[in-house]
Amino acid sequence: xxxxxxxxxxxxxxxxxxxxxxxxxxFKEGEIWWCSIGMNAGEETFGKGxxxxxxxxxxxxxTKNSFLGLPLTGYEKEGSWYVxxxxxxxxxxxxxxxxRIFDGVRLRKRITSIGDIDFKTIKKKFKEFxxx
Numbered sequence: 001x002x003x004x005x006x007x008x009x010x011x012x013x014x015x016x017x018x019x020x021x022x023x024x025x026x027f028k029e030g031e032i033w034w035c036s037i038g039m040n041a042g043e044e045t046f047g048k049g050x051x052x053x054x055x056x057x058x059x060x061x062x063t064k065n066s067f068l069g070l071p072l073t074g075y076e077k078e079g080s081w082y083v084x085x086x087x088x089x090x091x092x093x094x095x096x097x098x099x100r101i102f103d104g105v106r107l108r109k110r111i112t113s114i115g116d117i118d119f120k121t122i123k124k125k126f127k128e129f130x131x132x
Contacts, residue, residue, distance in 0.1 A: 032057050056072065070098065
């Protein structure tokens with residue numbers, strides 16, 4: 001439990017810096033970015049490392065500053081809520097069950113873009129998962 005509180009305090013420090021971030025980034029649907037997700041509760045996915053980041057797919061852009069993001073795992077997983085994809089350095093999976101709204105200030109660094117075929121597959125699986 002002590003480790004969780006330490007990590008939570010570290011996330012608070014990162015979050016304060018995000019609020020004070022002076023510039024916005026330009027992002028597009030289909031891109032994968034390192035995103036400061038932070039510490040979350042229970043089964044919610046969270047970031048790792050000093051800036052509590054995780055790769056996130058920009059699934060749907062709402063405004064110049066907000067988007068629906070789908071976090072990625074570092075492993076290829078199976079199940080109705082995972083969609084396997086090939087990242088430049090390894091295989092990963094998009095986690096459909098962890099979809100959430102993010103602000104662009106959380107975006108750190110662009111990793112790559114996924115191809116149209118992969119993006120269409122993810123959209124199809126997303127619809128099947130949320131609108132069976």
